[in-house]
Amino acid sequence: MDLLNALVALTNFVLIPAMTYGSQLALGALGVTMVYGILRFSNFAHGDTMAFGTMIVILFTWLFQSMGISLGPLPTALLAIPFGIAGTSLLLLGTDRVVYRFYRAQKAKPVIVVMVSLGVMFIYNGLTRFILGTNEQRFADGERFIIRAREFKEMTGLKEGLTFKTTQGLTIVTAIVVVIALFWFLNKTRTGKSMRAFSDNEDLALLSGINPERVVMVTWIIVAGLVTIAGTLYGLDKSYKPFTYFQLLLPIFAAAIVGGLGSPIGAIAGGFVIAFSEVAVTYAWKKVLVYALPESLEPESLVQLLATEYKFAVSFMILVIVLLVRPTGIFKGKSV
Amino acid sequence: MKKILLASAAIALTAGSVSAEDVPVGVILSFTGPIESLTPMMGGSAELAFKEINETGKFLNGTTLVPVRADATCVDAAAATAAAERLVTSDKVVAIMGADCSGVTGAILSNVAMPNGIPMISPSATSPALSSAEDNGLFFRTAPSDARQGQVLADILKEKGVSEVAVTYTNNDYGKGLADAFIAAHEAHGGSVTLTAPHEDGKADYSAEIGSLASAGGDLLAIFGYSDQGGKGIIQASVDTGAFDTYLLGDGMYADALLVDLGADLEGSFGTVPWAEGEGTELFNALATANDVNPDSSYTRESYDAAALLALAMAAGGAATSEAVAANVMNVANAPGEKILPGELGKALDILAAGGEVDYVGATGVELIGPGEAAGTYRHFTIAESAYETVEFK
Numbered sequence: 001m002d003l004l005n006a007l008v009a010l011t012n013f014v015l016i017p018a019m020t021y022g023s024q025l026a027l028g029a030l031g032v033t034m035v036y037g038i039l040r041f042s043n044f045a046h047g048d049t050m051a052f053g054t055m056i057v058i059l060f061t062w063l064f065q066s067m068g069i070s071l072g073p074l075p076t077a078l079l080a081i082p083f084g085i086a087g088t089s090l091l092l093l094g095t096d097r098v099v100y101r102f103y104r105a106q107k108a109k110p111v112i113v114v115m116v117s118l119g120v121m122f123i124y125n126g127l128t129r130f131i132l133g134t135n136e137q138r139f140a141d142g143e144r145f146i147i148r149a150r151e152f153k154e155m156t157g158l159k160e161g162l163t164f165k166t167t168q169g170l171t172i173v174t175a176i177v178v179v180i181a182l183f184w185f186l187n188k189t190r191t192g193k194s195m196r197a198f199s200d201n202e203d204l205a206l207l208s209g210i211n212p213e214r215v216v217m218v219t220w221i222i223v224a225g226l227v228t229i230a231g232t233l234y235g236l237d238k239s240y241k242p243f244t245y246f247q248l249l250l251p252i253f254a255a256a257i258v259g260g261l262g263s264p265i266g267a268i269a270g271g272f273v274i275a276f277s278e279v280a281v282t283y284a285w286k287k288v289l290v291y292a293l294p295e296s297l298e299p300e301s302l303v304q305l306l307a308t309e310y311k312f313a314v315s316f317m318i319l320v321i322v323l324l325v326r327p328t329g330i331f332k333g334k335s336v
Numbered sequence: 337m338k339k340i341l342l343a344s345a346a347i348a349l350t351a352g353s354v355s356a357e358d359v360p361v362g363v364i365l366s367f368t369g370p371i372e373s374l375t376p377m378m379g380g381s382a383e384l385a386f387k388e389i390n391e392t393g394k395f396l397n398g399t400t401l402v403p404v405r406a407d408a409t410c411v412d413a414a415a416a417t418a419a420a421e422r423l424v425t426s427d428k429v430v431a432i433m434g435a436d437c438s439g440v441t442g443a444i445l446s447n448v449a450m451p452n453g454i455p456m457i458s459p460s461a462t463s464p465a466l467s468s469a470e471d472n473g474l475f476f477r478t479a480p481s482d483a484r485q486g487q488v489l490a491d492i493l494k495e496k497g498v499s500e501v502a503v504t505y506t507n508n509d510y511g512k513g514l515a516d517a518f519i520a521a522h523e524a525h526g527g528s529v530t531l532t533a534p535h536e537d538g539k540a541d542y543s544a545e546i547g548s549l550a551s552a553g554g555d556l557l558a559i560f561g562y563s564d565q566g567g568k569g570i571i572q573a574s575v576d577t578g579a580f581d582t583y584l585l586g587d588g589m590y591a592d593a594l595l596v597d598l599g600a601d602l603e604g605s606f607g608t609v610p611w612a613e614g615e616g617t618e619l620f621n622a623l624a625t626a627n628d629v630n631p632d633s634s635y636t637r638e639s640y641d642a643a644a645l646l647a648l649a650m651a652a653g654g655a656a657t658s659e660a661v662a663a664n665v666m667n668v669a670n671a672p673g674e675k676i677l678p679g680e681l682g683k684a685l686d687i688l689a690a691g692g693e694v695d696y697v698g699a700t701g702v703e704l705i706g707p708g709e710a711a712g713t714y715r716h717f718t719i720a721e722s723a724y725e726t727v728e729f730k
Binding site: 012013017024248288 | 507533539547551572576
C-alpha cells in the first residue's frame with residue numbers, strides 16, 4: 001500500500017508534469033530542428049512565432065465562443081487551431097518572401113541569417129503585443145480535469161492524490177499524433193522525401209530536379225503547424241502571455257541541441273531530457289522515500305539533490321556536457 | 337505625405353528642445369519586461385498629477401513640468417542605469433519619479449541619482465534593503481518597506497495558529513526581501529518553515545518548484561511573487577497537482593484578475609496588501625477614471641502621489657531644481673499644514689506660494705517615516721466566493 005502511495009506521489013508531481021512539459025518542448029524543438037535542417041539557420045524568432053500563432057487561435061476561439069460553438073468537454077481552441085495554422089503560415093511565408101529569400105539568394109552565412117531572425121523576432125514580438133497586448137489571456141474552456149486529487153483519494157482510499165488535467169491528456173495525445181504524422185510525411189511522401197534530400201545535400205537535391213522554393217514553402221507551413229499546435233497546447237495547459245513565449249525559446253533550443261540539431265527524433269528526445277532533468281533532479285524525494293522505505297530508513301532531510309533555483313543550471317549542464325562529448329547531439333544531428 | 341513629413345519633422349524639432357519655462361522630470365518605469373502589464377497605468381497616474389499641476393498655471397510662475405518616459409525593464413540593471421543616465425545627461429531632468437522594481441531602483445539610485453544629485457521618488461520599490469541603502473537624502477518612496485509587511489503577515493499567522501509553512505518567492509530583490517522579513521518574523525513567533533524555494537518569473541513551467549514544496553509539506557504555502565507572473569504559475573501548478581489548499585499571499589499577489597482566473601481554488605486563502613481608503617482614494621479613483629486611467633491597477637495611487645510630491649516639493653522650495661525636491665519632500669508630505677487630497681494640487685500651490693505649509697495626504701494617505709518611506713497601512717484580506725473580503729486594517 002505504501003509503495004502504491006509512493007508511486008502515486010511520484011506520478012503526480014514528477015511523471016505527469018514532466019511528460020506534459022516535455023511534449024510541449026518537443027513540439028517546439030521539432031520546429032526549430034526543421035528550420036535548422038532545411039533552411040540551415042537557428043531561428044530565434046521561434047518563440048514569438050509561437051506567440052503569434054497562439055494569438056490567432058485565441059482570437060478565433062473568442063469568436064467561436066461568442067457564436068456559441070463549443071466542443072463540449074474539450075477546449076474550443078482545438079477548433080480554432082486550423083485557422084491559427086493558416087494565419088501563421090501566411091506570416092511565415094510573407095516573412096520568407098520579404099526577408100529570408102533575399103539572404104538565401106545572397107548565400108549569406110548562417111550566422112548572418114541568425115541575426116536576421118533576431119530582428120524578425122523583435123518585429124513579431126511587437127506585432128503580437130500590438131494586436132493582443134502584453135497581458136495574460138485565458139482561452140481555455142470545457143472540462144478542466146480528467147481526475148481530481150480529492151476524487152482520486154476517495155476512489156482509491158490512498159493518502160496521496162493524483163490529478164490529471166484534460167489539457168495534460170490532450171497535450172500528450174496530440175504530441176504523439178503530430179509526431180507520427182510528421183514522421184509519416186517525411187518518410188513516405190514524395191514531398192517529405194525531397195525535403196530530407198534537400199536537408200542532406202542541397203546541391204545534389206537541386207541537381208536531381210527538386211524545386212527549392214517548394215521545399216522551403218512546405219517547411220514553413222509545417223513549422224507554422226508545429227508552432228501553432230505547441231503554442232496552443234502550452235497556452236491551454238498553463239497560460240498565454242507573450243513574454244512567457246519569448247522565454248520558452250531557451251528551453252526549446254536547449255532541447256533541440258541536446259537531441260541533435262536537424263534530427264527530428266533528437267528534438268523529441270531532447271524535449272523530454274530537458275523536461276525530466278528540470279523536474280526530477282531538483283525534486284525533493286522525501287515524500288516518496290518515506291512511503292517507499294521501511295521506517296528505520298526514513299530520511300530526515302528533504303533528499304533534494306539540488307535546490308530548485310538550479311533547475312535551469314541542470315538543463316544547461318546537460319547541454320554543455322552533450323556539446324563537449326557529442327557535439328552533434330544525442331541523435332547524430334549537425335554539429336553547431 | 338509631404339505635409340506629414342514636415343509636421344513630424346517640426347514636432348521632432350520642438351520635442352528636442354525644451355523652452356525656458358519647461359522643466360523636464362523623468363518617469364522611469366518598467367514599460368517592458370515582467371511587469372509591463374502594470375506600468376502603463378502607473379505612468380498614466382504620474383502624468384495625471386503633472387498634468388493637473390500644469391493646468392493650474394500656478395506652478396512657479398507658469399513653469400510647465402514635462403514628463404519624459406524611460407524604460408527601467410524591471411530586471412536589467414545595466415539597461416535601467418543607461419536609461420536613467422540618458423534622462424539626466426541628455427534630457428536634463430531635475431528629478432525622477434521611479435523606478436518601480438526594487439532591484440533596478442537600487443541600481444539607478446547608486447549609479448545615476450547619487451553621482452548626479454538627482455532626487456527620486458519610487459511608487460513601488462518595497463525592498464527592505466532600500467531603507468538602509470546609502471542615498472545622500474535623495475531617495476524617497478510612497479510605498480512602505482516590506483520589512484513591515486513581513487511582520488504583519490507573520491502576526492496574522494500567529495493569530496490563526498498556523499505554525500508550519502512552505503515559502504516560495506520571486507527571485508528578485510522584492511521577493512527575497514519580503515520572504516526574509518516574513519521568515520524572520522514567523523520564526524520569532526515560534527513558527528517553522530519547511531522549505532524556501534525561489535521561483536523565476538515568466539518561466540514556462542513550475543512543476544519542479546511545486547513538487548519540492550509539496551514534498552516538504554506544511555499547513556499552507558506562502559507566496560511572495562507577482563499575480564500575473566510566476567506567483568500565478570505556482571498557484572496554478574499547485575492546484576493542478578493538489579499540492580496545497582490554502583495560500584498566504586503577499587501584496588504582489590493581490591489582483592482582481594487572479595480571482596477571475598483562479599478564484600474558486602483560492603477559497604479561504606488570505607494575505608495583505610498596502611491599502612488606502614477614505615476620501616483621498618475615492619477622489620483619486622474618480623479623477624483617474626475621468627482621465628482613462630484604471631485606478632484599480634496596482635500602485636496607481638502611489639504613482640500619482642510620487643509625482644505630486646515631486647511637484648509640491650519644487651513649489652515649496654520656490655525653484656524647479658533637484659535641491660528643492662530633496663530638501664522639501666519630507667516637509668510637504670508630513671504634518672503640519674493644510675491637508676491636500678488628489679485633485680487639490682492647485683490649492684496646495686496657492687498655499688505654498690503664500691508661504692504656508694501643506695501636509696500632502698494624496699491617494700494613499702502619505703506619511704513618510706524614517707529614511708523617507710511610507711509608513712503604510714495594510715489590508716488583511718481573505719478570499720471568499722471569488723472575492724476579496726477585508727478582515728481588518730493593520
